[in-house]
Amino acid sequence: MVQTNSVNSQASVFDLSSYLAERQPLVEAALDQAVPLTYPETLYEAMRYSLLAGGKRLRPILCLAACELAGGSVEMALPTACALEMIHTMSLIHDDLPAMDNDDYRRGRLTNHKVYGEDVAILAGDALLTYAFEYVATATQGVPAEQVLRVIAALGKAVGAAGLVGGQVVDLASEGNPDVTIETLTFIHTHKTGALLEVSVTSGAVLAGASEPDIERLARYAQGIGLAFQIVDDVLDITSTPEQLGKSVGKDLQAQKATYPSLWGIEESKRQAQQLVDEAKAELQGFGELRQPLIALADYITARTH
Numbered sequence: 001m002v003q004t005n006s007v008n009s010q011a012s013v014f015d016l017s018s019y020l021a022e023r024q025p026l027v028e029a030a031l032d033q034a035v036p037l038t039y040p041e042t043l044y045e046a047m048r049y050s051l052l053a054g055g056k057r058l059r060p061i062l063c064l065a066a067c068e069l070a071g072g073s074v075e076m077a078l079p080t081a082c083a084l085e086m087i088h089t090m091s092l093i094h095d096d097l098p099a100m101d102n103d104d105y106r107r108g109r110l111t112n113h114k115v116y117g118e119d120v121a122i123l124a125g126d127a128l129l130t131y132a133f134e135y136v137a138t139a140t141q142g143v144p145a146e147q148v149l150r151v152i153a154a155l156g157k158a159v160g161a162a163g164l165v166g167g168q169v170v171d172l173a174s175e176g177n178p179d180v181t182i183e184t185l186t187f188i189h190t191h192k193t194g195a196l197l198e199v200s201v202t203s204g205a206v207l208a209g210a211s212e213p214d215i216e217r218l219a220r221y222a223q224g225i226g227l228a229f230q231i232v233d234d235v236l237d238i239t240s241t242p243e244q245l246g247k248s249v250g251k252d253l254q255a256q257k258a259t260y261p262s263l264w265g266i267e268e269s270k271r272q273a274q275q276l277v278d279e280a281k282a283e284l285q286g287f288g289e290l291r292q293p294l295i296a297l298a299d300y301i302t303a304r305t306h
């Protein structure tokens with residue numbers, strides 16, 4: 001779970017810890033309800049095992065906050081928020097498979113394939129991915145159909161070859177290559193990590209019926225925090241313990257992966273992450289008090305230790 005101190009930003013003090021203490025259980029309960037245990041139980045157990053393993057729930061929380069910022073309600077965005085976490089979780093299950101990162105631990109517990117076998121882990125990921133789209137289409141209420149359709153299309157783009165999958169393929173192809181450029185590394189991260197964070201924010205705004213300029217501003221905010229998030233992730237892979245991260249550490253070095261710290265060093269990587277977060281927050285000027293959660297979440301990205 002995310003642990004933070006109060007974030008003192010511009011006009012008022014916003015308590016991110018209390019905000020998350022309210023939002024995380026809300027998301028947990030919605031996810032639990034969205035994927036009930038039913039026949040075939042092994043499949044649903046495997047889906048729920050990873051989905052309900054207690055991640056930070058950053059993507060759903062960003063989606064809900066962006067929806068509220070743009071004048072919408074939590075109810076309008078909750079199915080999309082759940083779908084984002086289903087997609088994120090399936091990407092982690094597949095990323096951990098022996099054919100990809102071959103990891104034994106995730107979110108502080110054994111990886112899905114270690115418990116259920118590779119066959120069921122692949123299928124649990126597939127089931128979460130497809131259900132995410134079904135869930136947005138069938139469970140979203142109080143939102144005009146064309147806005148729901150736009151969200152579904154944006155999710156598809158963010159997840160497929162133009163997003164996560166494309167980023168992962170370039171990442172895998174770059175392993176062991178000492179000549180990976182900063183451009184390639186940035187492609188990997190903006191696609192593998194940034195695309196889903198961006199659609200988390202913009203989908204919330206689209207559901208609320210935000211104007212195009214506001215959606216664009218929020219997209220730029222999300223691109224900044226997305227890249228900063230990955231830079232910090234690379235730094236944490238070097239500076240943290242497995243206990244802090246709930247997964248193996250030092251994997252990037254072992255796999256001879258180019259990372260921001262390997263290209264820039266740790267201090268410069270931290271500085272770049274902070275600059276991206278500052279620029280992201282500047283995009284929110286003019287949004288009023290409801291921008292406080294997004295500002296605090298941006299600050300959390302550079303301050304996090306896990």
Ligand code: GRG
Nearest residue numbers: 055056057058091092094095164165168192193
């Ligand atoms: C999406 C169809 C499809 C296939 C998957 C494996 C793959 C293609 C993509 C890899 C995507 C990946 C694992 C990106 C890394 C994202 C990342 C930084 C994860 C850590 O996110 P946190 O810190 O984790 O938000 P928690 O556990 O808190 O949710």
